[in-house]
Amino acid sequence: MGLNLVAIVISAILVNNFVLMRFLGICPFLGISRRLSTAVGMGVAVIFVMTLASAITWVFQHTLLTPLGLDYLQTVVYILVIASLVQFVEMVIQKTSPALYQALGIYLPIITTNCAILGVAFINVREHYSFLESVVNGFAGGVGFTLAIVLFAGVRERLDVAETPAALQGVPIALISAGLMSVAFFGFQNLFHFLLS
Amino acid sequence: MRGLLHDFRNGIIPENPLLRLVLGTCPALAVSTAVMNGFWMGVAVTFVLTGSNLLISLIRGVIPARVRIPCFIVVIATFATVVDLTMNAFLPEMHRILGIFVPLIVVNCIILARAEAFASRKPALNAVADGLGMGLGFTLALVAISSIREILGTANLVVAGWPVFGAGLPFNPAQVMVMPPGAFIVFGLIIAALNLLTRRSRRPGACC
Numbered sequence: 001m002g003l004n005l006v007a008i009v010i011s012a013i014l015v016n017n018f019v020l021m022r023f024l025g026i027c028p029f030l031g032i033s034r035r036l037s038t039a040v041g042m043g044v045a046v047i048f049v050m051t052l053a054s055a056i057t058w059v060f061q062h063t064l065l066t067p068l069g070l071d072y073l074q075t076v077v078y079i080l081v082i083a084s085l086v087q088f089v090e091m092v093i094q095k096t097s098p099a100l101y102q103a104l105g106i107y108l109p110i111i112t113t114n115c116a117i118l119g120v121a122f123i124n125v126r127e128h129y130s131f132l133e134s135v136v137n138g139f140a141g142g143v144g145f146t147l148a149i150v151l152f153a154g155v156r157e158r159l160d161v162a163e164t165p166a167a168l169q170g171v172p173i174a175l176i177s178a179g180l181m182s183v184a185f186f187g188f189q190n191l192f193h194f195l196l197s
Numbered sequence: 198m199r200g201l202l203h204d205f206r207n208g209i210i211p212e213n214p215l216l217r218l219v220l221g222t223c224p225a226l227a228v229s230t231a232v233m234n235g236f237w238m239g240v241a242v243t244f245v246l247t248g249s250n251l252l253i254s255l256i257r258g259v260i261p262a263r264v265r266i267p268c269f270i271v272v273i274a275t276f277a278t279v280v281d282l283t284m285n286a287f288l289p290e291m292h293r294i295l296g297i298f299v300p301l302i303v304v305n306c307i308i309l310a311r312a313e314a315f316a317s318r319k320p321a322l323n324a325v326a327d328g329l330g331m332g333l334g335f336t337l338a339l340v341a342i343s344s345i346r347e348i349l350g351t352a353n354l355v356v357a358g359w360p361v362f363g364a365g366l367p368f369n370p371a372q373v374m375v376m377p378p379g380a381f382i383v384f385g386l387i388i389a390a391l392n393l394l395t396r397r398s399r400r401p402g403a404c405c
Contacts, residue, residue: 023226023377027222027223074278075277075281075300076278079274079303080271113304113306114304115301115304118303119297119301122300122301126297165389166392167392168385168389171219171385171388172386172388172392174385175381175382176385178381179380179382182378183378186377
């Protein structure tokens with residue numbers, strides 16, 4: 001059980017990194033990685049919402065959809081649950097902690113259409129994870145996203161002052177840098193063999 | 198009629214969703230490992246885009262402005278479910294390969310962006326023309342990316358079960374191209390090439 005959770009954490013953060021290996025959440029990864037501070041803010045917001053969304057979609061799946069045989073409504077239910085959750089979290093934070101709202105508020109609305117959030121819910125149900133495993137997977141997935149976006153923001157801050165050919169400026173050079181980062185993360189592919197041997 | 202043609206053509210080159218607006222990047226990077234995967238992903242997105250554009254345009258008069266985004270999302274999720282179930286029934290192998298990216302069409306920004314920027318303001322026929330054009334532009338871009346990746350990564354191109362280059366091209370395949378890093382690099386270089394050809398560089402509006 002414990003070993004299983006450790007495996008999920010290592011897999012979600014390093015081996016199958018959500019952004020660089022699974023291509024989930026490319027949107028904020030390219031859009032909000034211009035500066036380190038905003039990247040950190042976005043990362044924390046994603047960790048928070050992904051953990052909550054994993055928990056709540058698991059509850060919906062196993063108390064409502066599966067018992068009633070409504071699996072075909074999965075997509076509709078999940079996206080509505082996530083959209084309401086994000087809205088709800090935004091309102092709660094605004095009421096209870098203005099400081100936190102200042103820090104995370106602007107990132108919350110864009111998170112609804114972040115495919116990493118919906119993606120982790122689908123992965124949880126397809127891998128038949130238990131409640132605890134789902135929550136851990138959501139949290140670790142968010143940490144993996146944060147790791148990637150923060151590292152990438154560091155790269156992009158340097159790219160801004162580098163001389164790039166006109167045609168490559170902006171998105172193209174960012175994508176190519178992301179490709180090189182992805183190559184670096186390939187180094188973790190055999191981590192499991194190494195740890196288990 | 199000319200208006201319809203203009204709306205249709207707009208999505209293919211001038212405002213190509215993938216290469217110009219940089220929308221819908223997640224599925225474009227994830228499923229472009231082989232040309233058939235890219236093609237079917239494009240077809241699925243085109244269907245959802247055209248269907249939701251049509252329906253949203255038809256009901257645009259009755260949706261209250263304040264709750265329009267949740268309404269759009271429900272419409273889009275319905276069409277995404279239709280595609281998911283249909284592919285599962287008729288193309289089970291492809292459905293397995295595309296995996297979670299079929300239901301994830303629901304958060305593909307191209308669709309919500311067109312609903313918000315176009316379908317909710319224009320008549321039904323124009324919305325359909327726009328959906329078909331944008332869908333075709335997305336499919337063409339995806340087919341381009343995935344064929345380059347497949348040729349470089351496997352030294353061959355398999356279209357509908359038939360290898361186009363017979364026994365394969367005479368070079369050692371660079372496997373990294375069909376792995377995640379290849380997706381980023383090929384996609385970046387294609388956007389750069391298009392910028393170079395049309396002498397125009399755009400700032401990103403990047404999203405899923």
